[in-house]
Amino acid sequence: MRNIHKTFPGVRALQGVDFTLCKGEIHALMGENGAGKSTLIKVLTGVYEKNEGEIYLDGLEKPAVIKSPQDAQNLGISTVYQEITLCPNLTVAENMYIGRGSAKITNWKKMNEDADQILTNLGIPAKASQQLSDCSIAIQQMVAIARAVDMDCKVLILDEPTSSLDESEVEKLFGLMRDLRARGVGIIFVTHFLDQVYEVCDKITVLRDGQLVGEYVIEDLPRVKLVAKMLGKELDDMEEIKDDNQVYKGDDEYVFEAEQLQSDAGIRPFDFHIKKGEVNGFTGLLGSGRSECVRAIFCADRVTGGNVKMKGRPVKLAKPLDAMKNGIAYLPEDRKIDGIVGDLSVRDNLILAAQVLRGFFQPFSRAEANKFADEYIKLLEIKTASADTPIKSLSGGNQQKVILGRWLLTHPEYLILDEPTRGIDIGTKIEIQKLVLKLASEGMSVTFISSETDEMLRTCSRLVVMRDRKVVGELSGEDLTQGKVMETIAGGEAS
Amino acid sequence: MTKKKMVFASRQIFIPIAALLLLALFNLAVDPSFFKITLGRNSAGDPVLTGYLMTILDYGSEVAILAIGMTLVTAACGGQDISVGAAVAIAGSVILRVLVGIGGDGTLQAPIIVGFLAACVVAMLFGAFNGVLVAIFNIQPMVATLILYTAGRSIAAWINNNELPIVTDKTFTYFGGFIPGIPIPTPFFLAVICIAITLLALRFTTLGLYTQAVGINASSSRLNGLNPVFIKWLSFVILGLCVAVVGLIKTSRLSTINYSVIAKDIEMDAILAVALGGNVLSGGKFNIMASIVGAYVIQFLTTTLYKFNVSSDALPAYKAVVVILLVVLSAPAIKDKLMGMVKKQKGVG
Numbered sequence: 001m002r003n004i005h006k007t008f009p010g011v012r013a014l015q016g017v018d019f020t021l022c023k024g025e026i027h028a029l030m031g032e033n034g035a036g037k038s039t040l041i042k043v044l045t046g047v048y049e050k051n052e053g054e055i056y057l058d059g060l061e062k063p064a065v066i067k068s069p070q071d072a073q074n075l076g077i078s079t080v081y082q083e084i085t086l087c088p089n090l091t092v093a094e095n096m097y098i099g100r101g102s103a104k105i106t107n108w109k110k111m112n113e114d115a116d117q118i119l120t121n122l123g124i125p126a127k128a129s130q131q132l133s134d135c136s137i138a139i140q141q142m143v144a145i146a147r148a149v150d151m152d153c154k155v156l157i158l159d160e161p162t163s164s165l166d167e168s169e170v171e172k173l174f175g176l177m178r179d180l181r182a183r184g185v186g187i188i189f190v191t192h193f194l195d196q197v198y199e200v201c202d203k204i205t206v207l208r209d210g211q212l213v214g215e216y217v218i219e220d221l222p223r224v225k226l227v228a229k230m231l232g233k234e235l236d237d238m239e240e241i242k243d244d245n246q247v248y249k250g251d252d253e254y255v256f257e258a259e260q261l262q263s264d265a266g267i268r269p270f271d272f273h274i275k276k277g278e279v280n281g282f283t284g285l286l287g288s289g290r291s292e293c294v295r296a297i298f299c300a301d302r303v304t305g306g307n308v309k310m311k312g313r314p315v316k317l318a319k320p321l322d323a324m325k326n327g328i329a330y331l332p333e334d335r336k337i338d339g340i341v342g343d344l345s346v347r348d349n350l351i352l353a354a355q356v357l358r359g360f361f362q363p364f365s366r367a368e369a370n371k372f373a374d375e376y377i378k379l380l381e382i383k384t385a386s387a388d389t390p391i392k393s394l395s396g397g398n399q400q401k402v403i404l405g406r407w408l409l410t411h412p413e414y415l416i417l418d419e420p421t422r423g424i425d426i427g428t429k430i431e432i433q434k435l436v437l438k439l440a441s442e443g444m445s446v447t448f449i450s451s452e453t454d455e456m457l458r459t460c461s462r463l464v465v466m467r468d469r470k471v472v473g474e475l476s477g478e479d480l481t482q483g484k485v486m487e488t489i490a491g492g493e494a495s
Numbered sequence: 496m497t498k499k500k501m502v503f504a505s506r507q508i509f510i511p512i513a514a515l516l517l518l519a520l521f522n523l524a525v526d527p528s529f530f531k532i533t534l535g536r537n538s539a540g541d542p543v544l545t546g547y548l549m550t551i552l553d554y555g556s557e558v559a560i561l562a563i564g565m566t567l568v569t570a571a572c573g574g575q576d577i578s579v580g581a582a583v584a585i586a587g588s589v590i591l592r593v594l595v596g597i598g599g600d601g602t603l604q605a606p607i608i609v610g611f612l613a614a615c616v617v618a619m620l621f622g623a624f625n626g627v628l629v630a631i632f633n634i635q636p637m638v639a640t641l642i643l644y645t646a647g648r649s650i651a652a653w654i655n656n657n658e659l660p661i662v663t664d665k666t667f668t669y670f671g672g673f674i675p676g677i678p679i680p681t682p683f684f685l686a687v688i689c690i691a692i693t694l695l696a697l698r699f700t701t702l703g704l705y706t707q708a709v710g711i712n713a714s715s716s717r718l719n720g721l722n723p724v725f726i727k728w729l730s731f732v733i734l735g736l737c738v739a740v741v742g743l744i745k746t747s748r749l750s751t752i753n754y755s756v757i758a759k760d761i762e763m764d765a766i767l768a769v770a771l772g773g774n775v776l777s778g779g780k781f782n783i784m785a786s787i788v789g790a791y792v793i794q795f796l797t798t799t800l801y802k803f804n805v806s807s808d809a810l811p812a813y814k815a816v817v818v819i820l821l822v823v824l825s826a827p828a829i830k831d832k833l834m835g836m837v838k839k840q841k842g843v844g
Contacts, residue, residue, distance in 0.1 A: 300718055321720035332718055341712045343779045348704060355701055356720040363701045406719075 013039040016053075017212045019205055021155060021186040026177060028197045028218075029190045031207035032230055032397070032425035037190050040207065041157055045079050046072040058154075078148030079157040086144055088133035092119070092126050096147045118150050119143075122176060138169030142176055149180065156180065157188045160423060162196060166285065174200045192425055194223055206230055227426055254312060255445045256297070256328070256414050261306035263296035265289075268470035269306060272297070274414065274445045279436060281448045281456045284466030284489055290449055291333050293466070294416045297447075298323045298330035300338075324357055329412035331403055333419045333449075335396070339403045342392035346384050347373040349391045349402050354409040376405035381431070397424035404432070414445045421450055433459050453485055465489055507773040510824070511788040514771065518795045522802075529802065534678060539665070544678040547798050552679070555794030556686035557741050557758075561765040562786040563693050564734030566774060567702075570710045571730040572629050573778025574636025575766045579738060581647020582621050583758035586614040586742025588651040591660040591752055594667070601663035607670075615739040621647075622735025626728035644762075652754040661751045671748030682744050686787075689740060693783055703781075706730065710778035760811075764793050770822055 014036045021027050031037050042048045044055065046066040054063035057075055066072050072079075086095045093115035115128035124142045126135055132143065141161050148156055158177070162170045177187055177200055189201060197204065197218075204221055206213040206229045213229050221229075253276045260269040267289040274280055282290035295301045297308075299317050308317055310326045317323050323330070332338035341349055351369050358364070364372070373387035380401040384394055391399055400420060407415060417436065421429040436446050436459055450456050456463060462476040465488040473488040522529040532546035561579055568576050593610040594603055621643060628639035670681055697703045705726050708716045713723040745757050770776055771792055772785030800813050823829060 298718075319720075319722075320718050321722075324720045330718065332715075337712075338715050338718050341708045341715055343711045344704075344707060348708075352704070352708060352716075353719045355704060360700055360702075360705075363699065363704070 014043070014050075014210045017207065017210070019212075020215065021188060023154075023186055024181050024184045025202045026181055026187045026189055026200055028201040028204045029188055029207070030197065030204055030226065030230055031213075032427045035207040035230070035425070036210040037207055038159070038395075039210075041079065041159060041188070041190065044072065044155075045069055045077055045157065073151065076152055076154035077157070078151060078153040078155070079159060080141060080144045080148065080161055081159045086132055086140060086147075088131075088140075090132060091128065092130050092132055092135070092143050093128035095132050095143055096128075096150060118146050122146055122149065122179065124176070136169065138165045138172060141165075141173065145176060145180075149185070153185065155186050155188065157190070159190045160192070161189075162191060162193060170196065192423060194226065194426070197226075198223065230426060255310070257309040257312075258297060259307045259309075261293075261296050261308065262304050263292060263301040264304050265292040265295060265301040266469060267292045267296065270471045272464065272471075274447060276413075276445055277440050277443050278462070279440045279446045279448060279460050280462040280464065281450070281460040282464045282466055283449075283453065283456055283485060288466040288489075289469035290466050291418055292469070293464075293471075294330065294418055294447060294449065298328055298416060300330065300332070321356065324353065324410065327411075327413035328416065329353070329407035329410055329414070330416045331400075331407055331418060331420055333422075335400055335403065335423075340391045340399050343390055345388045346377070346382070346391050346394070346402055347387040350376055350387075350405050350409060353406050357410055372409055376402075376409065380405050380435075397428035400424055400432075401428070404435075408439075412444065414447075415439065416447045416449075418449045419451065420448070421452070421455060429455070453482055457482065457485070507782045508785040508788060510773050510830075511771050511785055511792050514792045515788065515795060518792065518799060522799060526802075529799075537673065539675070541673055541675040542678045543673050547802060549680060551791060551794045551798050552683045554682075554797075555791040556680075556682040557744055558761065558764045558768055558793060559686045559787045559790035560689045560737050560740050561734075561761060562768040562772070562790040563689060563783060564730070564737035565762075565765040565769050566772070566781050566783050566786040567706055567730040568636065568734050569766075569769050569774060569776060570778055570781035571706045571727045572636050573710060573776075574629070575762075575769070575776065576625060576640045576731065576734055577637055577762045577766075578621075578625060578640040578643035578647055579734070579762035579765055580758040580760060581644050581651070582618055582735070582738045583742045583745055583761065584648050584651035584752070584754055585621060585654065586618040586739045587746040587752050587757055588654040588754070589614045589617045590743060590746050591662065592655050594664075595660040595662055597656045597658055597660070599660060601661050603662070603664045603667070607667060611739065611743050614742050615736060618739040618742065619732050619735035622731040622733075622738070623728065626731030629731065630724045630727035648754050651752070651757075655752075659751050659753070662746075663750070667747055668750055669747070671744045671746075685740055685744060689737065690783075690787060697783065707780050711780070765790070767793055767818060771818075 017036065017040060019029075019040065029037050029040070039048065043050045044066070046068045049067065055066060056062075057064045064075055066075065066077075087098065090098065091112075093112045096115050096118070097111055112128040119126055119128065122142070122145075124139065124146055126139050126143060132140060135143065145156065145158075161173060165173065174196075177189070181187060189197070191197060201218055203215060203217055204226065205215045206226070208230060216226075254273055255276050255278075257273040259271055261272065262269040270293060272293070282293050284290045292301065296303055296306075299319050299322060303317065308315055315322075315326055317326065320330070336342075341352065344352075347369050350373050351364055354372070355364055370387065376382070377384060377387065382394075382401045382405070383398050391402055394402070404417075404420065417432075420432050424432075433455065436448060440446050448456060448459050457480055460480075462474065463480065463485060464471055465473040465475060465485065467489060475484060475488060519530075529547050532544050532548055535543060535545055537543045565575065565579070568574070590610040590613070593605050593613045594607065595601060596604055625636075625640050625643060628634045628642070629636050632639075669675075670685070672681060673679075674681055705716075705721055708719070709721060709723045709726045716723050716726075741758065741761070746752050749757075766776075768790035769786045771789030772782060772787070774781045774786060796814060796817055797810065800810055801807075805813050824833075
């Protein structure tokens with residue numbers, strides 16, 4: 001791809017970006033949210049039309065014409081997106097052959113045999129006749145890749161494929177990627193996980209603000225430098241945060257206490273408390289029940305038992321509105337499903353929770369809403385064309401900032417952040433972590449959940465450890481080390 | 496920023512207004528007498544304005560009133576209520592039952608307002624029934640309202656013991672006709688009142704924001720403290736209120752009721768009005784004014800076709816052709832293409 005330009009109304013998303021992918025390499029495409037990664041990929045796959053520039057394939061002199069995703073597919077460019085775009089109610093084999101105009105779909109027996117052949121070839125542990133929804137997300141993703149491989153793809157684009165996988169699943173996926181690399185497929189790998197880049201990639205291309213920063217061979221670019229390139233400044237922000245670690249243990253006053261709290265989401269009853277100005281967190285593997293715990297606190301799931309006290313006073317919380325009225329705010333794990341209201345503007349998304357608290361008959365005036373919107377767009381440095389822009393057209397990190405702003409606008413005493421940094425770039429991650437600590441220093445209590453343990457160690461002064469849907473330990477002070485956390489999660493102490 | 500907003504709003508309302516102008520131009524070209532309005536006197540000797548435009552204003556208002564409720568239901572639930580016509584029959588039947596009663600001699604046995612309020616209560620109850628099916632039991636709106644669509648007219652007949660009560664009191668005819676001394680049809684005023692109340696409600700409550708939020712993402716709305724079930728249910732109750740008003744107009748026009756014909760297929764016109772207004776039929780963002788303009792466009796079309804002596808049997812077919820054109824033109828894919836073409840033209844020129 002040479003000299004690619006793409007402009008959207010009000011934004012120049014790509015300005016003269018070059019990108020080269022060789023046969024049989026895994027090439028990481030890195031950059032902050034809004035750097036232009038997705039746009040570049042969408043241009044390559046024909047979702048967007050470029051304003052300027054050329055795309056060359058196979059070293060041909062003539063530029064390739066890619067005007068629709070169909071064109072891209074015919075040229076051997078396939079994409080596997082973060083969200084699975086297959087049909088969960090069909091079988092694995094049907095998913096592999098559907099929509100390809102092949103006659104196979106009418107011959108079930110042959111179709112299943114062929115599909116099984118490909119799956120075994122690639123070492124994917126799935127059966128052709130299995131219903132796709134019975135497979136784990138990782139397998140579903142691999143099926144999508146298998147489909148691409150069978151279509152003779154030369155360029156495979158993986159857009160954030162690992163964000164909803166656990167470690168062993170990621171390993172499996174990497175195995176498949178290496179295998180494909182050996183077969184000569186060029187892979188473009190978009191991710192936010194630095195570790196994964198260094199584990200599996202050969203080259204890195206860094207974008208920033210729609211411009212090319214550079215292309216690097218992986219050995220030549222140490223991690224710190226990569227982060228610096230992405231952010232565009234030499235920063236050791238990570239270190240900065242670490243130093244502040246011990247401060248946020250909170251006062252003596254309990255803001256929230258729960259005793260034997262239980263919900264219908266299948267977690268064991270648990271006890272929990274948080275003090276004023278404290279930052280703590282739930283940790284554990286994916287599916288250990290950490291999200292379910294905070295959902296129970298906010299009444300996002302149906303609470304089936306237990307006692308709750310706010311500032312020492314017993315309260316009855318039955319639905320999210322009750323929790324909100326008691327000064328609890330909850331930033332949900334799944335931004336798309338539980339967070340944003342996609343078609344509404346950034347402004348409406350910002351004021352939503354505060355508006356609900358204020359009441360049905362007291363709508364914010366246009367001026368008030370605009371004031372809030374301007375204030376929070378500035379405060380959180382949300383990148384948006386205007387407050388009227390539908391939130392769904394923002395990048396993931398900026399959407400998350402809007403949702404964060406929504407809850408800050410309700411002036412909560414107790415803020416729960418469930419995976420606030422998932423799928424967003426490192427710069428925004430650091431901003432959010434800093435913000436959490438700043439809020440805590442101003443007296444807000446924060447519960448912070450993240451899949452990345454260092455992030456939790458950096459921000460939290462106390463960690464509740466979960467395993468198999470129950471609380472198995474609590475760590476604070478000296479025990480807050482990576483090793484100790486792992487040990488507790490794995491259950492080393494218990495035996 | 497406000498200017499941008501206006502441009503955006505005008506874009507959604509652009510389609511129905513353009514359709515309205517197109518129809519008007521067509522009539523102007525073919526027969527300008529379409530626009531003639533004459534001041535005459537009706538049988539009671541009161542001054543009335545007559546003409547095709549008055550007919551449109553008169554009958555379009557029924558659809559416009561229903562389009563208000565239908566827009567809200569569409570936005571909140573992502574589906575449509577097809578039982579509206581049957582519910583109008585029920586509301587009308589209740590009015591007659593309260594005003595005249597079974598076996599009555601046609602004189603009023605209760606003030607008209609009491610009859611109307613009774614109809615409001617009953618229509619809202621039936622709306623609530625639909626709302627429970629959709630909001631609590633999560634049945635698709637069209638399927639859920641199919642029940643009342645099928646049963647409604649029988650229920651209406653049963654309310655009056657299958658009799659056809661006739662109201663002889665003259666004041667009752669005002670609602671579907673003319674108030675003495677005012678030459679403009681009353682349904683238009685009723686529509687204006689309904690629209691005004693709706694706009695005030697949207698301005699001074701958060702109904703609009705809540706409805707859109709629930710329609711776009713119910714799960715997220717719940718976590719923001721909203722009650723999506725209640726808001727979906729509420730939209731059906733509001734539609735019930737609109738139904739009661741139309742029930743009053745419809746029975747007032749005839750001074751009686753014909754259970755199988757009254758408000759027949761009006762739900763389709765109301766749904767079309769919502770679609771013509773550029774509202775997404777799968778829920779979410781809405782624009783009430785665009786729906787209302789859409790309602791009058793549909794009546795404009797019907798009246799135009801009547802004027803060309805299209806028989807009432809063939810009418811739906813002709814209407815369908817025009818509607819296909821309008822809806823295809825307002826489909827996002829085509830709209831984007833057209834916008835692109837306009838832009839290109841501008842770029843060249």
